[in-house]
Amino acid sequence: MVLASPYPDVEIPDVSVPEFVLAAGRDRPDAPALIDGLKGDTITHGQLAAYVDRVAAALHEKGLRKGDVVAVFCPNTPWYPVVFHGIAAAGCVMSPINSLYTPEEIAFQLRDSGAKMLITISLFMDRAGAAVEKSPVDEIVVLDGMEGHANLLDLLGSQAPSPQVDIDPANDLVTLPYSSGTTGLPKGVMLSHRNLVANVAQTRPLIALQSEERIIAVLPFFHIYGLTVLMNQGLAWGGTVVTLPRFDLEDFLRTIQDHKITRAFVAPPILVALAKHPLVDQYDLSSLTSILSGAAPLDESLALAVEQRLRKGADTGVTVAQGYGMTELSPVSHTTPDEGLEPPGVTGEVPKGSVGYAIPNTECRLVDPATGEDAAAGDRGELWIRGPQVMKGYLNNAEATAATIDPEGWLHTGDVAVVDENGCYTVVDRVKELIKYKGYQVAPAELEAVLLNHPEIVDAAVIGVPEKETGEELPKAYVVRAPGSELSEESVMDFMAGRVAPHKKIRLVEFIDAVPKSAAGKILRKDLKARN
Structure with missing residues (x-):
């Protein structure tokens, strides 16, 4: 049985990712878009749009064209969104590389993606250089500078004209993250401009991000969760994204306190620290209103422990909830709504162990893995998803694509879920080996x-x-x-x-x-x- 989202469909704008995400900033050009959580360096929304244009022009000046892959091997900084959107505006495809990867793992991704350029930082050049020896690229750009390589200032200083690229949002790729999917070796996940635009638009009715809000971006932008939910969602609604290069508990807590962070999107290990570490009591976290967990299952007792601890001394409580997704879903398919944004006719809190509701424009099925038939009402089944956020497929891997997306467009997640009478889903098991x-x-x-x-x-x-x-x-x-x-x-x-x-x-x-x-x-x- 097909289970539709309890939310009405939303319109998916037929535009590129930079057009969609940077639009909100045009009305607030002097408002901060990105802040370095450690240094305080700030990029306004107006500056962001201008910098993106220059990066796109510089890439075209270097000979890159529509469809060319640019790999990015960097930690979170305010310049990461500039680079991502600059690549996208040039019509190129950004392939994000995990900051922890070894030279062999980097080389595999460079080779498999067909990357023509690698953008990195000097701290990572030992691994990046070793990887490029195994899998050459046309050029390495070192953002913070290194002799013999172009740097960020070279990109921003381009005098070339703004590139005019005809982007087909439904078919042209914007990013190529690597995922193991439900099983096997890492594969390039082909995500189009429409995939990413759709996913940000789909979450809007459930997450009422406001322009005055500040989001802490400690989860890496190289992960699709960080790229879509923290970076693009925050910027698309005119908010401020405060970056941290990695998770350090003291830096994380100080940034929330000093920058008056209102929203945190995290993974369960961070919540363990918030629940148990004595350092938490030394910081004022009262600005936080919402913590949403993803990337791995969140234990109900852990969510409640964090809520209870952070309520102490605060005028209002913080809500700890979770969502669900995967790289192949751009990544969100389900999430817990902000208070007051529950589906029409539904009242009461979402159970803490739940991943919430299917977001708009999303259809679900629960299928018995043994029989391939739809599970009976109330029974568990493998979660299948269909919607505009579903990837185009795996790069150069038709067999893996066919094993994940069936001929009717259903993506088989490999996760086993149940759904209650209100349309609220809980993931209870895993079919996949990952x-x-x-x-x-x-x-x-x-x-x-x-x-x-x-x-x-x-x-x-x-x-x-x-x-x-x-x-x-x-x-x-x-x-x-x-x-x-x-x-x-x-x-x-x-x-x-x-x-x-x-x-x-x-x-x-x-x-x-x-x-x-x-x-x-x-x-x-x-x-x-x-x-x-």
Whole structure:
């Protein structure tokens, strides 16, 4: 059965992402659009539009044209949105690279995406340079300057005319983030201008962001959650986005206090700190009105603990809730509405364990994974989603695309959910193999491939196992040692630590005689999970 959103459809403007997102700032050119949370440096909405135009002109001057891919390997700064929108306004495609990636992981993304340019910072040039040696690009731009490379001032100082690019929002790509999807190795997720414009427009009826609000942007812009929900949503409604380059609890708390942050979009590990760390009591967080969690499941008791703690001494309470999405959904499909923005005819709070309602223009189905039939009313089923936020597909991977989006346009999320009589969804399980560690995706197949490069490992399998105190999923390796090997757990973890990004590290190791597999050779992960 098709379950429509309880909200009326909204109009999706037929414009490019920069046209849509930067429009609100035209009425408030002198208002702050972006602030560096540590340094205080500010870019106004008027300056943002002007800088975006110059970056687009500079890229065209360098020979980049519509459809060319520009990879961005940077932490959050006020200049990240300038670069993103400049790339988009030039008709190019921005492929964001995880700041924690190793040279091998960066090189894979450069090669797979076909990137022609890499934009980075000097602090990352050791890894960026090593990656480009393996997968060359035409040019590296180092934003904060490095001898032999163009920098940010070179881009902003371009005297070239503003590029005139004919963008087809429904078909032209604007960004190419990499995701493991429901399973397997990282794949380029093709997101169009319409995908991103739609997702910001779709969330508007549920999240009443105002122009005077300040959003803390600590979740990385290289993640689609940060890119769409924090960066583009905040700018599109004329608000102020306050950036932090990484999560440091003291910096995070001080920024909320000093910049009077009103909204925080976070992942569950940040909420753990807000609930438990003694440092929280030393800062005035009373400006906060809303904390929305995403990227990983939020425990109900954790949400309530944060609400209770932050209410102390505040005139009004802060609401802690969660939403749901994935990179392939640009990323939002469900979220918890602000108070007063509940669907027509629905009263009462959304249960804390819920991900809220399907956003406008979004259809859902709950399907029994075993039978492929729609689940009976009240029963759990795999969540399928259809709407304008669904990706165009995976880059150069028709097989993976077909396995994720069926011929009727339904995206199979791999997550199991239930829905109540009000249309409120709760995610209860996972069909897919993907591990979620601190909000990051970890693909077992990728880690297994690295493990098998060890000369003393003859077979291996990786699963996520829950950590008892936090419920966080930890990557655990089941390893079959070569005959005569005395390989230790520590040596396996050390081997992996030198070859993958920190969030992909193996946290637990167990040695076994054989990896359980089906007759077709597929790893029986359910058998491994049963051992824990």
